[in-house]
Amino acid sequence: MKFSGFKVVKEALTGHKGWTQLWRNPEPKSAYDIVIVGGGGHGLATAYYLAKVYGELSIAVLEKGWIGSGNAGRNTTIIRSNYLLPGNQPFYEFSMKLWENLEQDTNFNSMVSQRSIINLIHSDGQRDAYRRRGNAMMLSDAGARLLSRDDIKRMVPFLNFDNARFPIKGGLMQTRAGTARHDGVVWGYARGADQRGVDIIQNCEVTGFKIENGKVLGVETSRGFIGAKKVGVSVAGSSGRVMEQAGMRLPIESHVLQAFVSEGLKPTIPGVITFGAGHFYVSQSDKGGLVFGGDIDGYNSYAQRGNLPVVEDVLEGGMALMPMIGRARLLRAWGGLVDMSMDGSPIIDKTGIEGLYFNGAWNYGGFKATPAAGYTFAHLLATDTPHETATAFRFDRFSRGYVIDEKGVGAQPNLH
């Protein structure tokens, strides 16, 4: 079944009886060439690109719950490529270009909306830093615009420009950034992968790896043993728990990150806005809810829920930036597990075990990376060499001294 405007009209006239299931629910086979652990956005995108771009024919995606039920269903759906460092920025720009063509590629409405992002500037030093970042963005073809205070007043007049402590002095804008519908991304990749023969196996938890003579032979799961020539682990948030079963210690701590959504409001916020003096960012979903978040709670956690001090801190940031947010009622708050790495950047690499590959350590930024993480992880799985945009995301960068520390805070995961 192919989605099109014509199909929508036809189904509307014939009682919507022609829509079919988006993906099958197959029983697991005894063995596959490639098994992907984790049916989130990254895992499904990996399977999709493995089948589509790299021509792999025997692939399974194993998901312990239902697809997209982890961080793919818990993030704040922002897509952007406004990084600074050379190890990061080309990768995120590659992701941005994949986002721009995602819906045509998967024939699925993932509601990609390039509604821009504005990072606000509150001091002269911050303006210098953002000018430098904007230049780095332009070097990678991502585009960037330095905004004056008057520009911002025209675009988003509802901000508190004259906060006594943190007046707004300008901003850095990426017009190509925006948001996407998180579930739509998962479903689009799942459907596309399924159409190309990938088995998506839900309710199938990996409980161990079968490793002999330093080579992986398959995975033990809650639905029996599944053999595999190659296993790709893509379970950010639970990386520690899963890789422990392969005997690996990682440069990662698991933390909890909270997010919030208000009741539905009329269209208010045009794009994504980030507060430069605290950690607060906000956008508005197509349903009308203000979607916002801030810092991680800051201590190791596998609990998928946070505590009140961070809720208070995030809302204080929101009130300082746009006092009108105080009139909106908070509808929901939730927590997701994030792999916080030692330099705040991800890992897409082989492991010391032959046939076992790892994609994780996405810190709080995994959603925007979904297409490129899938593409580059598929490249690594299929060719055993890193994709040209992901050569820096190696395990050994820590021992070699090539860390990618955007924030410059060192090996302290809760500060990234």
Added chain:
Amino acid sequence: MLIPHPLLGLRDSQEFTYLGDASLMQRPDASAQNAEAEFCDYVFLRDNPAGEHRELWFHEQGDRSWLVVTRDTTTHEILGAELASDVKGAVK
């Protein structure tokens, strides 16, 4: 979260800053043959357990003592707290 400080009783975790795994108290021997590899593991790798975790909290807005707090990372339940100096002394 309330942390049962051994000297001050229950204190709000907001008074503390968090460092990480309590094993950070055991620095490798800098004069050992493989010190470079040992320090690399020490600085960058973590056990990161789901469940009981012994971790360092600094009572920054209190008596400025370091505590070793035992906490369940799957529930946030705090199972105990000791002065880091006592833990260090016991190891020696």
